[in-house]
Amino acid sequence: MARKLPMYMAIAEAISQEMERDSSVFVMGEDIGAYGGIFGATTGLLDKFGPDRVKDTPISESAFIGGALGAASKGMRPIVELMFVDFFGVTMDQIYNHIAKVTYMSNGNVKVPVVIMTAIGAGYSDAAQHSQTLYGIFAHVPGLKVVVPSNSYDAKGLMISAIRDDNPVMYFFHKGLQGLGWMPSPEEAAVEVPEEPYTIPFGKAKIVREGNDVSVVTASRMVYEALWAAEELEKDGVNVEVIDLRTLVPLDKETILNSVAKTGRLLVVDEDYLSYGLTGEIIALVAENALSSLKAPPRRIAVPDVPLPYSRPLEKFVLPSKEKIVKLVKEMM
Amino acid sequence: MARKLPMYMAIAEAISQEMERDSSVFVMGEDIGAYGGIFGATTGLLDKFGPDRVKDTPISESAFIGGALGAASKGMRPIVELMFVDFFGVTMDQIYNHIAKVTYMSNGNVKVPVVIMTAIGAGYSDAAQHSQTLYGIFAHVPGLKVVVPSNSYDAKGLMISAIRDDNPVMYFFHKGLQGLGWMPSPEEAAVEVPEEPYTIPFGKAKIVREGNDVSVVTASRMVYEALWAAEELEKDGVNVEVIDLRTLVPLDKETILNSVAKTGRLLVVDEDYLSYGLTGEIIALVAENALSSLKAPPRRIAVPDVPLPYSRPLEKFVLPSKEKIVKLVKEMM
Amino acid sequence: MPDISEQTLLSLYKTMFKIRYYEETLGKIYYEGKSPIFDISAGPIPGELHLSSGQESSAVGVCVHLKPEDAVVGTHRIHHFAIAKGVDLKAMTAEIFGKRTGLSAGKGGHMHLFDPKVNFSCSGIVGASFPQAVGVGIAARQQGADYVAVAVGGEGAANQGTFHESLNLAALWKLPVIFVIEDNSWAVSVPKDKTTSLSRNSERAKAYGIPGVYVDGKDVVAVYEVAKEAVERARNGEGPSLIEVKVYRLRGHFEGDAQVYRPKEDLEQAMANDPVKYLENQILSRNLQSEQELKELQNDIIAEIDEIIEYARQSEYPEPQEALENVFIGGD
Amino acid sequence: MPDISEQTLLSLYKTMFKIRYYEETLGKIYYEGKSPIFDISAGPIPGELHLSSGQESSAVGVCVHLKPEDAVVGTHRIHHFAIAKGVDLKAMTAEIFGKRTGLSAGKGGHMHLFDPKVNFSCSGIVGASFPQAVGVGIAARQQGADYVAVAVGGEGAANQGTFHESLNLAALWKLPVIFVIEDNSWAVSVPKDKTTSLSRNSERAKAYGIPGVYVDGKDVVAVYEVAKEAVERARNGEGPSLIEVKVYRLRGHFEGDAQVYRPKEDLEQAMANDPVKYLENQILSRNLQSEQELKELQNDIIAEIDEIIEYARQSEYPEPQEALENVFIGGD
Ligand SMILES: Cc1ncc(C[n+]2csc(CCOP(=O)(O)OP(=O)(O)O)c2C)c(N)n1
Ligand SMILES: Cc1ncc(C[n+]2csc(CCOP(=O)(O)OP(=O)(O)O)c2C)c(N)n1
């Protein structure tokens, strides 16, 4: 049976069902117990599974994220929450030098089925150290799968896939998609979610809107800005195709290239910083592989290489938005 | 007077001269005193300036790199060495959330004249945790200038510029360019270096070889692989232009675009990981701004999204090289 | 009571009351525009807001010993230290309101307050303050100056690796740093006994061979005494100290926190240990001030704060495109 | 001498001698192909090589108490622990030679030895072992199993933030972890008194409310005794311990290190505290073995190691394109 669920409940349900199925799955993190996770991703788990499997930790991210690797080496399947991705810098060594590389360095002899879930995104004035997206960094270093759901259906299926994957998965949920009530979230992100467990394969982007004039490649919360822009552009007779990447690693190159082959125009929209990140990668992919199908220079919108400012008008100015997409697509036509 | 110096001596000389000029400059790091830095970048400084200004630290990268920020807030101009860039994950929070952002978050009221110098690069079987390049990550987060010298002349001038800059600078020297004697280094990297202090402006790439057929954009040690490839391609009548970026932030877009406007072909060569990094950024830049001048799809060579393997044939296989450049350029013609 | 002049005591009280009134006022304003449905992004103060009510004594008892050239490096919950350190309160308030007249013209916000004139800074990353304060200590040594640095952290922050690295480095190099751990028993929803293997962080000073003291923050004078010694030690080149101040969090972790995790008794205990009330009672019972005098004094402060808030409200927002400025000094 | 059987003592000696001979042999081979000019990238063993000569007692005294299901999480200087833990020495050596028959078919190398059969792993990042050993302890708890984890680190590593975070977490959750700090007085070129604010890291155990012992590694039996207790504690669910073993580094930090920073006396002291020699003398003076018997025993080990080295030398290198395999389990 399917009901509409907000994303945070879909994530919690996925974890809960996997914990029921598999006793090696457990959760660690800050405020993931009684609080249910600052962004709700572990709601209800403590009550269901108790403090042995739902472990509140000290503010020692290196210890418990490195700890996840150690536990995985003994057959456990830990899920750890890094409260905000912005905090990655206190524990990045364990993530990218160990969790990401142990499988390779052991030539596949050590499996690392660890899920690191973390909150991304801006839009509510949480300023420079609590509003970043940063998934580009994790996609850059080899050995991590990178998952970025944009709605509750995907969130559940991708989380179950992540837990069952024998490789480390970075799972990025956008605070502004969780449907928490106290944080603005597009209604469209809370979709029907089957009660039973299901998986969504990694590396399959989703064409969330078909169109012939321009391909907008994006992910996470920007999917909605793109869709809203597409609706508005429709009125002007511009037909926008919107691609929700769903995972950055593996990247669904085929869907992107097929779309651009059809539309001949590419716009990449990203809430991460502009340079040396996702937007460059997607444009390069297309330029390398579909140069001749481009009818116009590919373009991109992202945070213009500034830290996220606090004050509302400033923050709004630097974030990608429907308005900016509409404007740029019009220029591209 | 100019003498030929290896890069490590050029760096040490730059630091030494700035320490003489400005009493607020000092150095901290592991083994930078009596040892002179594992890769020689602080050779001779302890003898000249004593342990108060050349401070060996505990293996506490967060403490002493965060410490650099604190010291800078009081008017000092610290230079800190992170022994290998591979270790960034133990201290990244201090680098990208604080050192990189404090100037912005304070609206310019706090200056952060910190230089973080660190060793990059592979090629001598130091395996997955001691062979990375990773500058793409630092170029991705706003607030850091990113410097990547390829020879001793540039190394000195760029270091002096870095020290005098009122902003944080990440200074990446390639182990395989230092000219250390015990580590292979192209002879061409040890060039003439004036004895007197001089600066090299950031954001000015250098055309190290002019050509009309293809622009090879690269940096650091890969500059030599590109030059050697260019020599070989010359024999086949292919005229390669080689651009040494020298700084990734700020990026000299103009030089790149002018070159591609002339040659119509772009190859980016990078020792960092392939995806979501430098190669994507440069290709995107060109695709956005010079699409019509491209006669062939832009291409790239980098480490193909695997950790650096230890064994010699494996490592060789994943590193960009003259041979790979020659082969790919021929395909592009 | 130890040797502290009536005048000093009264001035401690004034600052504590000022902080309390300031925080409670912000705590009200924060909900403006956020009802009927609480929306964190709405209202005159959007984003997270961590208030320090109940923890005033630690800031005031420490900062009274500091000079402008001394540094305080703080955390996400830091208004009390900012005020006690003498941060320009108009500019700070305007910053919290996101206005162009703010300390950072709206770029920083409540967790990113920088006032170099009094050497105050803070951040939103738990444990990040320790290394930075150590760095100030390094600078003092390099410059042969006698200023000191105060690193502030919660008891939760004491389990972050930076705590260890920083104490070791400060002890090793005998740096003029005072590490102040505010033990308010909670790290968001997780109680201290679920995060800390030892009951007192002050004991951890032993791991670095430096003095460590635990002090009850109910009584600001106790904090005053302990801090006095630590600051003097630091200023005299005798090295760092660690002070753990037992305080109580009178409000949620951040505003909007329903505190479902928190036992009722815990909040009651917090109220019973209110350092502002405690000092008020001392002042009255020792007849340092009459009720009437105290009231007047309070009213002066209230008027001052109200005016500051009004100033912040009336100030202009920055122009949107200012967002692109000051990533680098001198442009790129 | 405490209660330890002659048989055990002899077996400790055998392992220690094996380690020593192994390391000294690698130490020779390392320079093959690297002369006349030392070139780190050349020869049968390229890259960095950190040998453990002089530190055998800490590995052997600890690992003798371990079962295959117990884990050791190590550092860059770790061959002694690998051998004592029972890592497949042929495969390990082939790995160090970069061969396809190696533990990781050449992908890992000397700093990245993984043998899941005996739960051995290590890495080249200082301080990284501590959290990972804690994680093994967590797994033991989750699974209700009685295996334990040993985290190895140098005295230099004890100043990394992970040390603090891990000890706190292990103590808090009473995890079966034994933290072994090998104090060889040096972190590359920096002596302990220039890195550590306390003379003994074992004292730092107090900061977590767990036992901490300092033991002289000259005598492997002393290490044996101390480790026995710690392993038993851990196995019985009584929580973690911290052991600091005083050892001496007989060689440079890595091969090729000219050790210009090291006073001659320091090296002399190291040689005077050689744990292999010390035990050898014990065995001879107590007549547990005659010189002749000892020689034979040594010769057997020498032959075994020589054969292993030969195996590694003769093994094939991996095919270049294998470099692309096993980034992910099951491809991507
Ligand atoms: C490195 C890091 N981890 C987690 C957080 C999220 N966080 C913000 S405040 C907080 C609790 C801090 O507790 P404590 O140090 O006791 O300070 P208090 O809030 O009680 O004043 C947490 C977990 C953070 N900001 N930084
Ligand atoms: C995080 C980190 N910082 C620095 C290094 C470089 N490094 C490798 S070994 C070493 C010294 C380690 O000293 P210690 O822990 O005492 O171990 P020892 O080498 O004496 O066995 C250093 C600084 C590293 N590998 N990782």
Ligand SMILES: [Mg+2]
């Ligand atoms: Mg607290």
Ligand SMILES: [Mg+2]
């Ligand atoms: Mg050591």
